[in-house]
Amino acid sequence: MxxxxxxxxxxxxxxxxxxxxxxxxxxxxxxxxxxxxxxxxxxxxxxxxxxxxxxxxxxxxxxxxxxxxxxxxxxxxxxxxxxxxxxxxxxxxxxxxxxxxxxxxxxxxxxxxxxxxxxxxxxxxxxxxxxxxxxxxxxxxxxxxxxxxxxxxxxxxxxxxxxxxxxxxRFLGQLCWRFVAQGDAAAGLTDWTARLGGGGRTFLTVRLGGDRVYCYADVNSADPAAPAGDWRGLFADFGGPVPGLLDQGAGAHFAALRxxxxxxxxxxxxxxxxxxxxxxxxxxxxxxxxxxxxxxxxxxxxxxxxxxxxxxxxxxxxxxxxxxxxxxxxxxxxxxxxxxxxxxxxxxxxxxxxxxxxxxxxxxxxx
CATH class of the missing domain: 3.50.50.60 (FAD/NAD(P)-binding domain)
Structure with missing residues (x-):
């Protein structure tokens, strides 16, 4: 070579x-x-x-x-x-x-x-x-x-x-937040699951090793800036394990997708x-x-x-x-x-x- x-x-x-x-x-x-x-x-x-x-x-x-x-x-x-x-x-x-x-x-x-x-x-x-x-x-x-x-x-x-x-x-018109949750909120979650809401909203969970689960949430937006207020309110109508997972998402990493x-x-x-x-x-x-x-x-x-x-x-x-x-x-x-x-x-x-x-x-x- x-x-x-x-x-x-x-x-x-x-x-x-x-x-x-x-x-x-x-x-x-x-x-x-x-x-x-x-x-x-x-x-x-x-x-x-x-x-x-x-x-x-x-x-x-x-x-x-x-x-x-x-x-x-x-x-x-x-x-x-x-x-x-x-x-x-x-x-x-x-x-x-x-x-x-x-x-x-x-x-x-x-x-x-x-x-x-x-x-x-x-x-x-x-x-x-x-x-x-x-x-x-x-x-x-x-x-x-x-x-x-x-x-x-x-x-x-x-x-x-x-x-x-x-x-x-270029900005893709989507904002995302990601974090790792663990403990009781992650119990029972397996594999890869995407939950789809209206307005282009997605809440994805992927089971990691141990008692951890990777959480990824995104939403459509015309503005690449983070929205005012607590982003978790955008997913307040999601059911199942999402509310418990969101309790651990206060410090989630934010990005405007490009x-x-x-x-x-x-x-x-x-x-x-x-x-x-x-x-x-x-x-x-x-x-x-x-x-x-x-x-x-x-x-x-x-x-x-x-x-x-x-x-x-x-x-x-x-x-x-x-x-x-x-x-x-x-x-x-x-x-x-x-x-x-x-x-x-x-x-x-x-x-x-x-x-x-x-x-x-x-x-x-x-x-």
Missing amino acids: NKPRTLIVGAGIAGLALAKALLDRGVPVDVVERRPEGGGTAGAGLYLPANAVRALRHLGVDGSVAGVARPVERQRLQDHRGRPLTEFAVSRIWGEVGPCLAVTRGELHGALLAAVGDDVIRRHVEVGTVYEDGTVTFTDGDRRRYDLVVGADGIDSTVRRSLFGGPAP ESEHTVWVRGRVVLVGDAAHAFSPSMAQGGAMALEDAEVLADVLDAEADVPAALAAFQARRAGRVGWVVGQNHRRDRARNLPVPLRDLTLRLLGERMFRSNHAPLLARP
Whole structure:
């Protein structure tokens, strides 16, 4: 394999997964992270669909992740009162691809960090300017040249802004809150359950290891700012376990959901991966999966092609269609949830499993 001296900007999931893949191939890697601690957003959980778990297996970290994760065997959609709309085993969606898992973002990040080792990461280091030839200036005045520079620095990527330009990620018209609940409020909750209300409101629970459950709530909004008052009042009419879970949601992490409109991820010796390249709606739960697949594919194309710009062009060509499919299916699913409530509920009762299988069909193949 060609062994290009590589800089990875960002020590999140995408950056660490790529570092693991490259280090395993003997590629010299520097990872820089502007934060003192990289990784997980507080209160953030992850549903890892089978293609994400397959990528972890390819990276050799599936065992350590499975040790802290909980299997997800079924998906359920209900109305806001808990009345069933559709339910199916995830194996009917993913077949032989593998299991689906639930884990906190911090646990996944910790498993990747343990696999890479903290000694390859330089923290409190921020990139200033990136050039097509692999030259990078840092905000402390340092300047270095690399054979390959990878922007894995998230939706507000400095690498993308410095070199690629283009439109900033656009607001999707959705606000979300996420937190982890535990104790009696989580008792009896299993697997993955989405409860759908009117006005584009969703309250999702995903069972984690121990007595914990990841809670994710979102609502349509024309304004990206957090609404005045206690957000939990937006879900006051939801039944079942939701009121008890909301009691633990006072400190939930808030975000206005955004989507990348930029579709060029390669310039010379520089490439974007993960959210820096393609942030999108969480409707398909494919953000982490696409980041992990990026790491797998980028390492593979560098294995196959000694010329870095040619390898990066192959990466863009190989990933564009798959990522584009996910973006399109996200939009389709978001439109479906915004149908008039009686039509939405009838559609899910009649076609729910079929829709999920169609959404994911191309993702059963290796990336």
